Amino acid sequence: MAHVVIIGAGMSGMSLAWYLSGFRKDWQITVLEAENRAGGKAWTEKRDGFLVERGVNGVLDNKPATLQLASELGLSPLRSRDVSRKRFIVRDGRLAELPDSAGAFLSSGVLSLDGKLGVMREPFVPRGNMEVDESLASFAVRRLGKEAYRYLIDPMASGIYAGNPERLSLKSCFPRIHELERDYGSLIRAMIRLQAAARKRKQKGPKAGPGGVLTSFRNGMSELVDKIRNALGERVQTGCRVETSEPSGVGWKVNLENGKSIEATHLVVSCPSYAARDIFKHSLPDFSEICRHIEYPPIAIVAFGISKGALSDDLNGFGFLCPFVEKREILGALWDSSVFDNRAPVAYHLVRCLMGGMRNRHCLMKTDRQLQDAAFNELRQLCGIRKPPEFSEVFRWTRAIPQYHIGHSRLLESLKKVLWANPGLFVRCNWIGGVSLNDCILNSRNLAAEMASENLKSGF
Ligand SMILES: Cc1cc2nc3c(=O)[nH]c(=O)nc-3n(C[C@H](O)[C@H](O)[C@H](O)COP(=O)(O)OP(=O)(O)OC[C@H]3O[C@@H](n4cnc5c(N)ncnc54)[C@H](O)[C@@H]3O)c2cc1C
Incomplete structure (x- = not known):
């Protein structure tokens, strides 16, 4: 056998x-x-009423594999709240909301006028040499301009790979984007044509940002792990x-x-x-x-439970990513209790900061206390938090993402x-x-x- x-x-x-x-x-x-x-x-911790992901936060429902597996195992998915479609980046030391449409892009403060013009020139940029294994950075600068690379593409590479876009391979990391340039000669032209074709079929077309709804489970990703392990x-x-x-x-x-x-x-x-x-x-x-x-770069996840009264603004959205040029101590932060219903007790926010990655490989040499202080200092400056957190945990992955x-x-x-x-x-x-x-x-x-x-x- x-x-x-x-x-x-x-x-x-x-x-x-x-x-x-x-x-x-x-x-x-x-x-x-x-x-x-x-x-x-994939590993969820439950402590003091907080449900904290050490690793995987959730999956997007526009690719069905995980949710199909969950359904076969008899699990019900938990959709993120609509407000989590709002995503931010740090621009000049403040949070700027990422636009979710062409109109919003033109009026947003994420890029300067020059930066926006760089993006609008994209359809006229000649196709690159498809035989070359090009870096994500080189591709983005070539097609979208330096500013769009720094403020839109670089943080995306941090958010997914905790990587260095000057070393990441476009065709290996984002094969679909490589194919769009190969097949249509331009990403913007590809979007327009694909959206028109989808409209004809009365379907939704592709979006420039991460399409799909972030989805997890009531008890976090460990619910999926436990179910398949038991099965x-x-x-x-x-x-x-x-x-x-x-x-x-x-x-x-x-x-x-x-x-x-x-x-x-x-x-x-x-x-x-x-x-x-x-x-x-x-x-x-x-x-x-x-x-x-x-x-594999190291990653630290520093989670904070913050009393709602300690904030001047509410945390409404998915969270934010930090472009490398902004020189922040964290790669970004996820506002977990804003994304999913039950991640924190009612009177608290749960925020998880990501630290480390390929461009900060010594991060894990710091003590937990140093990581917590550095991460919280960033949240204080960027999210207007006035009081220290009442809950905090540090999770370390010495070799996180290939x-x-x-x-x-x-x-x-x-x-x-x-x-x-x-x-x-x-x-x-x-x-x-x-x-x-x-x-x-x-x-x-x-x-x-x-x-x-x-x-x-x-x-x-
Ligand atoms: C911090 C973080 C956040 C993430 N967030 C997301 C997210 O929100 N959404 C998403 O889609 N993806 C996310 N990812 C990526 C995703 O978690 C992983 O790519 C995916 O879970 C990998 O699963 P895997 O089984 O391939 O590898 P792993 O999860 O690494 O599993 C490999 C297993 O092999 C075991 N092993 C190692 N050596 C041996 C040995 N000698 N003998 C036996 N067993 C061994 C390990 O203990 C481990 O259990 C995240 C990753 C990290 C690190």
């Missing part, structure tokens, strides 16, 4: 196990998780760190830290690339070497070749095919279908 062993019980590994167990009831499936809990970066039952084994793995007679021998070994016909790597690098260091040095090139840097697609080509030479070996984690939970779950479902049909002998 086939025995699929999956290394890592994050949402990629567990959703893969879920779909595989649906497609192939005749296969044995085991998910090995190093930590004593499953879920990886998988004994197939998920926590506290089982995989130390090494090598080819064996059956397929793959998986050696655990506790001294035990497991034989697998199919082995799926669903752990971060830095963990895969160690696991295959001696048995597959080429694989290990590829994994070495993928960087960076799809320039050259990422070439790395994956090399990885494909290594996997082809090693039947029965697969990779399914967020360092391939998208970092959002929606992408992870969709990719897991697709890989499960391919593995189950036995068409794919190895790969990702």
